[in-house]
Amino acid sequence: MPKMRYRMALLFLTFVLMLGSACGNDKKEKAQPTDENATTEDQADPTVSKVSSINIITLQVEFNKALPKEAVELETAKKNFVFDNGLSIVNVPQLKSGSKSTYIVPVTSQQAGTNYNLTYNGKKTVKFQANTTKIPFHLSRQVTADTFELESFRDDGVTDYGYVIEAYRKGRGDLAFELDNENTAKGKSFLIISSLRDREVVITPAGGKPIPAKYVPFTQSTDGLQEPKFRLPEGQVLQSGTSYTVSADWIEMRDDNFVAETVEPLKIISGASVSDTAVNITLFADPKDELFAGRSVKLTSDAGEVMAMYKYQSRKNATGTFELQDGAKLKTGVVYRVEPVGNWATADNVEVTTTPAPKK
Structure with missing residues (x-):
């Protein structure tokens, strides 16, 4: 009798352990798909929900979620935004203020009566009709x-x-x-x-x-x-x-x-080195507009000459920053004469003097 009770107890214990193991595995199997689904959703690429042409050079594109940072860089955007019928993106998509996933997308001029297709990132294609409002x-x-x-x-x-x-x-x-x-x-x-x-x-x-x-x-x-x-x-x-x-x-x-009238050129009154790769150029008066844009100056010294181009959006009042081109650097302790490239400005005896090299 004791042996029989021992065997029954052993069988019952084995049954309980097996049942617990099965329940544990079942819980794991049920939990696993939920985790996998969450990961897939988080990693899924954005998809286009709607495209609206709001004027001849502008689209409004709604996505199911915000675009990642790398997707709004110009070269990436050009690869991702693919249109037919000769249309193309011209600059990065910009998220509208107050929106989570609606973007302003600049494009080349749309043609009247044309239906376009946008394929984003090689996936979903969305149709829209041209808007030729100028x-x-x-x-x-x-x-x-x-x-x-x-x-x-x-x-x-x-x-x-x-x-x-x-x-x-x-x-x-x-x-x-x-x-x-x-x-x-x-x-x-x-x-x-x-x-x-x-x-x-x-x-x-x-x-x-x-x-x-x-x-x-x-x-x-x-x-x-x-x-x-x-x-x-x-x-x-x-x-x-x-x-x-x-x-x-x-x-x-x-x-x-x-x-057209005769317009006097801007007048450069001073220059100063900002670093060994940039100089500040100051006008006689604040132009109250971005008139430096696209302009260059030549810096000439006994050691040779270097070119510097205006750094876009760097103007503060009458002063704009010009960056040296082609990897050039200013030499220490040198006086450079400033000369505008072209007739956009004058510079009478304007110089930039760099800081002398420290004594050893």
Whole structure:
């Protein structure tokens, strides 16, 4: 009898252990798919939910979640945003202020009556119809001998994208605001001017041939103004007394004509070294606009000459930073003469003196 009880107890214990093991495995098997599903969702690439063409050069693209940082770099964006019918992205997508996953996407000019397809990151394809609404500008106006600008106003319901995107929100201060998905704010509709990178207009002198003029980077909204600048090809200038007409397939001008005048060049009054690869150039007066953009100076000394180009958006009042090109560096204890490249400015006896090398 004792042996029988011992065997029964042993069998019962074995049964309990086996049952516990089975229950444990079952719990693990049930928990595992949940963890795997969470990981898959976290790692899944963003997908396009909706594409809206809001004007001839601007799309509004809604994703199921925010794009990762690397996806909004220009080269990556060009690979990810693939369109048909000749359309292409021209600059990085920008997250709208107040949105978690809606982006302003600048594109080349859309063609009337065209249906487009967007394939994002080689996956889901979304269709949308062309919108050929042009960007309205009030007038064109000469700025320098080779540069002119187009003017628009927020009061007219036209806003530069810089005021409504998250990336520039802090820098725009009180001028920044939010638009909903219908691009309205406080009951007022707005047309968005997206990035003008690589865009051109045509300027035609009375009785002459059309001249292409390229957009000057980082000038489309500065100092609280919406006045993008366009520059003639190098070496060409606006002829005083000549009437010019501005046109492009993406703009609508209320006043498309201006008469060129003789404009005095900017006046450089001083220069100072910032580092061995950059100098500060100061004008006689604050131009209150990004007139340094695209400009260069030549620094000449007994040791030779180096070129320096304006660092975009570095201007503070009348002073802008110019960076040396092609890996050049300023030599210590040397006096450099400053000379503007081209006729955009004058510099009478302006010098930059670098700090002497420390004594050993």
